[in-house]
Amino acid sequence: MAEARARASARQEPRAGSREESNPLLYCALGLAVPGLGHIALGRRGTGAVFLVSIGLLFVCGIRMEGELFPFEAAAPLTLLAGMAEMGAGAFYVAARMLGLGAGNPEAPTYEYGYAFLIVAGLLNMLVVLDAWDIATGAKESADDTAAAGEAASAAR
Amino acid sequence: MSHFAALVLFAALVSPAFACLMREGWAARLRFTAWAFLSFVGFAVGIGWIMYLAGG
Numbered sequence: 001m002a003e004a005r006a007r008a009s010a011r012q013e014p015r016a017g018s019r020e021e022s023n024p025l026l027y028c029a030l031g032l033a034v035p036g037l038g039h040i041a042l043g044r045r046g047t048g049a050v051f052l053v054s055i056g057l058l059f060v061c062g063i064r065m066e067g068e069l070f071p072f073e074a075a076a077p078l079t080l081l082a083g084m085a086e087m088g089a090g091a092f093y094v095a096a097r098m099l100g101l102g103a104g105n106p107e108a109p110t111y112e113y114g115y116a117f118l119i120v121a122g123l124l125n126m127l128v129v130l131d132a133w134d135i136a137t138g139a140k141e142s143a144d145d146t147a148a149a150g151e152a153a154s155a156a157r
Numbered sequence: 158m159s160h161f162a163a164l165v166l167f168a169a170l171v172s173p174a175f176a177c178l179m180r181e182g183w184a185a186r187l188r189f190t191a192w193a194f195l196s197f198v199g200f201a202v203g204i205g206w207i208m209y210l211a212g213g
Contacts, residue, residue, distance in 0.1 A: 047177045054174040061166060065158065113163045120167075124174055131178050141181075 024136035031129040034091045038132030051128050058121035059092040067114020068104025069096060082115065088122030088129075168197035 031038025036051030070083035087093050096102045102118070105111055134140035158166075172193040176186040 046183070050173050050177050054170050058167075058170045061170070065163075110158050110163065113158070113167075117167065120171065124171065127178060128174070 022136070024133050027132045027136045028129050031132045032088070032090050032125070035089065035125045035128060038129060039135070042132060042135050044135070051125075055089060055121050055125050055128070056092060058117050058124070059089050059096070062114045062117030062121060063096055063101050065110035065114030065117060066105040066108040067102065067111065067116070067118045068106075069093070069102030069118065070115070082119055085119045085122045085126075086115075088124075088126045089118070090125060093122070164201050165198060168194045172197065 027038040027041055029038075030041050034052070035055040036048035038048070039045075039051060040048035042048075069086055070079045072083050073079050104115065108114070131140065172190045173186070175193050176189040180186045180189045
């Protein structure tokens with residue numbers, strides 16, 4: 001009971017200078033620009049590093065497998081959706097476009113794998129951005145918050 | 158690159174990201190990573206065998 005009350009008050013009372021005072025959209029924008037950067041800015045460096053490495057490697061492997069960065073063609077809705085999904089990889093997508101990578105080679109045996117990796121990298125980063133939003137708004141309790149609530153409950157007893 | 162190698166690479170890269178999204182604490186994340194990796198590979202191999210046997 002005391003623990004539940006402490007948890008609720010820990011959620012309701014943001015600490016001075018804490019992330020609750022910042023705009024959650026800022027963390028989402030950071031995460032969308034560079035995978036994992038939103039989590040790093042929220043103080044979850046290890047988690048952010050995991051996202052950066054796994055999404056980055058997925059994208060790089062997709063390019064190496066001769067996958068295609070699909071163009072935005074309104075006439076082909078599935079191609080449009082695939083292009084939008086790939087764009088979710090943020091900085092990796094922009095860098096690949098600027099370097100002229102991702103032309104795709106449909107004759108390569110790994111072509112389908114390649115664009116599947118690219119699409120999943122983008123979609124996974126969109127999930128990561130939503131996770132950053134949940135953490136920034138307090139909808140998802142972090143391990144730090146749980147520990148703080150536990151300490152508060154011990155102090156209340 | 159073989160189909161199996163691509164599958165293993167995909168599972169190895171996606172599993173830790175899902176673990177960080179769905180679990181709190183590094184021990185739980187490590188367990189979830191192993192479980193998700195084995196599930197990805199196991200289900201793909203299992204479904205492959207089913208298709209092989211069903212297709213004759």
